[in-house]
Amino acid sequence: xxxxxxxxxxxNYRFLSxxxxxxxxxxxxxxxxxxxxxxxxxxxDVNGLPYIPGTxxxxxxxxxxxxxxxxxxxxxxxxxxEGSQIIFTDARMIGKEGIAIEQIKxxxxxxxxxxxxxxxxxxxxxxxNDKGVTSNTGKFDEQVVFKxxxxxxxxxxxxxxxxxxxxxxxxxMILQSDTxxxxxxxxxxxxxxxxxxxxxxxxxxxDSCDLTAYLNKTSSLADNQFWLKYDSEKCSRxxxxxxxxxxxxxxxxxxxxxxxxxGDKEADMVPVASTFIEWDQNDIPSFNEKNILIPASSVxxxxxxxxxxxxxxxxxxxxxxxxxxxxxxxxKNKAIFDLFGSENPDSPKRGNVIFSDVIEERLExxxxxxxxxxxxxxxxxxxxxxxxxSEKTVYGNKQSFILRILVxxxxxxxxxxxxxxxxALKDICTGMLPLGGGVNRxxxxxxxxxxxxxxVL
Numbered sequence: 130x131x132x133x134x135x136x137x138x139x140x141n142y143r144f145l146s147x148x149x150x151x152x153x154x155x156x157x158x159x160x161x162x163x164x165x166x167x168x169x170x171x172x173x174d175v176n177g178l179p180y181i182p183g184t185x186x187x188x189x190x191x192x193x194x195x196x197x198x199x200x201x202x203x204x205x206x207x208x209x210x211e212g213s214q215i216i217f218t219d220a221r222m223i224g225k226e227g228i229a230i231e232q233i234k235x236x237x238x239x240x241x242x243x244x245x246x247x248x249x250x251x252x253x254x255x256x257x258n259d260k261g262v263t264s265n266t267g268k269f270d271e272q273v274v275f276k277x278x279x280x281x282x283x284x285x286x287x288x289x290x291x292x293x294x295x296x297x298x299x300x301x302m303i304l305q306s307d308t309x310x311x312x313x314x315x316x317x318x319x320x321x322x323x324x325x326x327x328x329x330x331x332x333x334x335x336d337s338c339d340l341t342a343y344l345n346k347t348s349s350l351a352d353n354q355f356w357l358k359y360d361s362e363k364c365s366r367x368x369x370x371x372x373x374x375x376x377x378x379x380x381x382x383x384x385x386x387x388x389x390x391x392g393d394k395e396a397d398m399v400p401v402a403s404t405f406i407e408w409d410q411n412d413i414p415s416f417n418e419k420n421i422l423i424p425a426s427s428v429x430x431x432x433x434x435x436x437x438x439x440x441x442x443x444x445x446x447x448x449x450x451x452x453x454x455x456x457x458x459x460x461k462n463k464a465i466f467d468l469f470g471s472e473n474p475d476s477p478k479r480g481n482v483i484f485s486d487v488i489e490e491r492l493e494x495x496x497x498x499x500x501x502x503x504x505x506x507x508x509x510x511x512x513x514x515x516x517x518x519s520e521k522t523v524y525g526n527k528q529s530f531i532l533r534i535l536v537x538x539x540x541x542x543x544x545x546x547x548x549x550x551x552x553a554l555k556d557i558c559t560g561m562l563p564l565g566g567g568v569n570r571x572x573x574x575x576x577x578x579x580x581x582x583x584x585v586l
Contacts, residue, residue, distance in 0.1 A: 140214070140287035143332040143343060144297040147356055148304065149223065149281045151408070153321040154425075154486045155250070155273035158185055158312035167251050169271035169313070174221070176236050178246055179274045181311060183217035186282065189311060190217075193303045201286075201296055214293075215300065220282035221350050222246075227412050229281040229350035245416055249274060250404065253390040257430055258459075271314070276488055277406030277414070279325065281350045294331060301327065301362070308369045308483060308535055316470070316479070318425025318486035324364040325408075328356050372483070373541070377532040377557060379577035384498065384522040386572045387427055387565040396499050396521040398566070403488045421491050421523060423530060425484035427565060432553050433469050435562050439549035440464035464546045468536070481537035487530050495525035502570070522572060529577075532557075551586065554579050 158181050160170045174180045191202045203213035221229040225242040238247055249272050256267030286297045303309060310320035332339040346355040368374060389401040403422035406414050437458055441447070446457050455461065460471035460478075470480035504516030534554075541547040556562035563573035579586045 138289055140289060141334045142288040142291055142293070143330075143334065144286040144288065144294055145330040145332065146284045146297070146301060147281070147326075147328045147350075148284065148301075148324060149279060149326040150220075150304070150322045151325050152274060152276050152278045152280075153323045154488070155252070155276050155319050155403075156181075156278070156312050156322075157271055157273045157314050157319045158182075159271070167272045168269045171249055171272045171274055174231075176230060176234050178222045178230055178236065179249070179278065180222060181220035181280060181282070183219045183282070185311065186220060187213075187215070187217045189309070190300055190303055193306070193309065194300070201293075214287045216285040216287075218283045218348075218350065220280040223279040223281055225414050231350055242414060242416070245275065245404070252424070253401070254426055255390075257434075273319065275404060275406055275416075276486075277408070279406075279408070279414075283350065291331070291333070297329075301329070302367055305364055305367045306369050307366050307374075308372050310483065314426075316483060317429060318484050321485050323366065327362045327364050328359045329362055330356070330359050369535075371539075372535045372537055374582055375534040375536065375554060376580040377534070377554060377577060378580070379530050379532065379558065379575040380528070381523075381526055381530075382560060382574040382576055383526050384500070384524050384572050385565050385575070386520060386522045386567050387422065387424055388520075393521070396519040398518070398520040400497070400521060400523050403486075405488055417490060419491070421487075421489045421495070421525070421528075421530075423487035423532070423564070425486045425532075428532060428557075429469070429482070429484050431562060431564055432550075432557070433465055435553040435556055436464050436468065436549050437462045439552045440545055443545045443549060463543070464549050467540045467543065467546050468550060481540035483535040485533045487532055489528070489530060492525070492528050495523065495528045497521050498524045500570075520567060522567070530575075551579075551581075555586070 156171075156179070157169070158172050158179070160172050162170055164170060171179050172182065187202070191198045194202070201214050203211050221231045224230045225240070230236075236243055238244055251270050252273050253270045254268070256264045258264045258267070284297075284300065286293065286300075288294075288297075304322075305324055309322065311322060312320045314320060332343050334340045334343060342355065386398070387401050389399050391399060393399050401422050401424065402419040404416055404418050405420060407417050408414050440462060441457055448454055451457060458465075460466050460469070460473055466478060468480065468482050470478040499519055499521050501519045502517070504513040505511070506513050536550070541550075553562065557564065557575060558577045558579045560574040560576050564575060565573040567573065
C-alpha cells in the first residue's frame with residue numbers, strides 16, 4: 130500500500146499544454162479489426178473521423194521517456210502502486226474550419242474536404258522472400274490517414290513543486306523528436322508527426338487568479354478561451370543523437386514503378402499514388418491529389434535483402450558451402466536481426482531502422498508512360514496465351530527525391546553490420562540496387578548521393 134506521505138501529497142501546480150500536430154507521413158492507428166475491404170481498419174470516433182486515443186499517446190511518450198517513467202507516469206505491482214501525474218486527452222481531428230471536432234456532430238460529407246475521410250486510403254503490402262516471390266501469408270493491406278491531417282490534444286501534469294516543470298518540457302521535447310512515431314508501421318514509413326502549434330501554461334493553485342482560471346477552463350479542445358493569453362512555444366524538429374541520420378538524394382535514370390496492385394482503363398498495372406492535405410498561411414486546408422509515392426516498405430524490403438547479401442559476403446558465408454540456406458537469410462541473418470528486427474515469437478525484436486514514406490507533388494516534366502509487354506512463343510512467333518500485358522510507369526529523370534532513414538547506433542556495434550548497411554545504401558545511389566516493380570525489365574534505377582549526418586559518404 131502507499132505510505133501516508135504519498136497519500137498527503139498536495140499537487141498545487143498544474144502544467145498544461147495544448148498541442149496541434151500534423152501527420153508528416155500517413156498514420157495508421159488501428160482498431161485491431163478488419164472488414165470485407167481491408168485487413169486493418171483505422172480507429173475512428175463516433176462521427177466516423179480518425180482520432181488517436183490518449184492511451185496511444187501516453188504509451189509512446191512513456192516508452193521514450195526512459196527508466197524514470199514510473200516516477201511520473203505511475204506504476205502498479207502486487208504490493209503497491211501510484212497513479213500517473215501526467216494526463217493525456219484523446220487527439221481529435223481538426224476540421225476545415227481549424228477547430229477540433231469532438232462530441233456528436235453532423236459532418237457535411239458532401240463537402241470536398243470531408244468527403245475524402247468517408248473512404249480513407251488503403252495501402253497494399255507484399256512481403257517478398259529471398260526467391261523473389263510473395264511469402265506465404267505475406268499479402269495484406271491496411272487503412273491509413275492522409276498525410277497532412279491535423280490533430281489537437283492537451284497534456285496536464287500534476288506536481289507538488291514548480292521544479293517538475295523540467296519534466297513537463299522534457300515530454301514536449303520527446304514529441305518533437307525525429308524518432309517519435311505514432312501508431313503501427315512506424316518502421317515502415319508511417320507515424321511521423323510535426324508540431325504545428327504548442328501553447329503551455331503554468332498554474333499555481335494557491336494563487337487565486339490561477340485557481341479561478343483553472344476552474345473556469347473547459348475540457349473541450351474546441352474551446353480556445355483559456356489559451357488566448359498564452360503565446361505559442363517555438364517548436365522545431367529535434368534530432369535524437371542516439372540515432373544516425375542518412376539521406377539518399379536520388380534522381381531516377383528513366384522509368385520507375387511502385388505498383389498499386391491494380392490496373393485502370395489504360396493499363397493492367399498502374400503506379401501507386403498518394404493524396405495529402407496542404408494548409409495555407411491562413412490554415413485553410415486543401416487536398417493535393419495523385420502525387421508520387423515511394424513507399425518506405427518497398428525500400429526497406431529491397432534494402433534488407435541486399436544487407437543480408439553483403440553481411441554473408443563479409444562473414445564468408447556462401448550458398449554452396451552451407452546446407453541450410455534459410456538459416457542465413459531473413460531475420461535469421463544477424464545483420465537483418467540487428468537492423469530490422471524479427472517477428473519470430475521465439476525471439477521477437479523491434480527494428481532499429483526508421484524509414485519515412487516519400488510523397489512528392491509531380492512536376493510538370495514528370496510524366497506517366499504506358500509500356501506494353503508481350504511474351505513471344507519461340508516456335509509460332511505469336512504471343513503466348515495470357516502473356517500480353519501493359520504497365521503504366523512514371524518517367525521523371527529530372528525530379529529529385531529524398532529518402533530519409535534513421536538508424537539506432539546500438540545496431541552498429543558489429544562493424545560488419547554497419548558496413549553492410551552502408552554498402553547497400555550506396556548500391557541504391559549507384560543504380561546497382563533498383564527499387565520498385567519491374568526491376569528486371571529496366572525499371573527503378575536511381576542515381577544520386579548518400580549523406581550521413583549531413584556529410585557525403
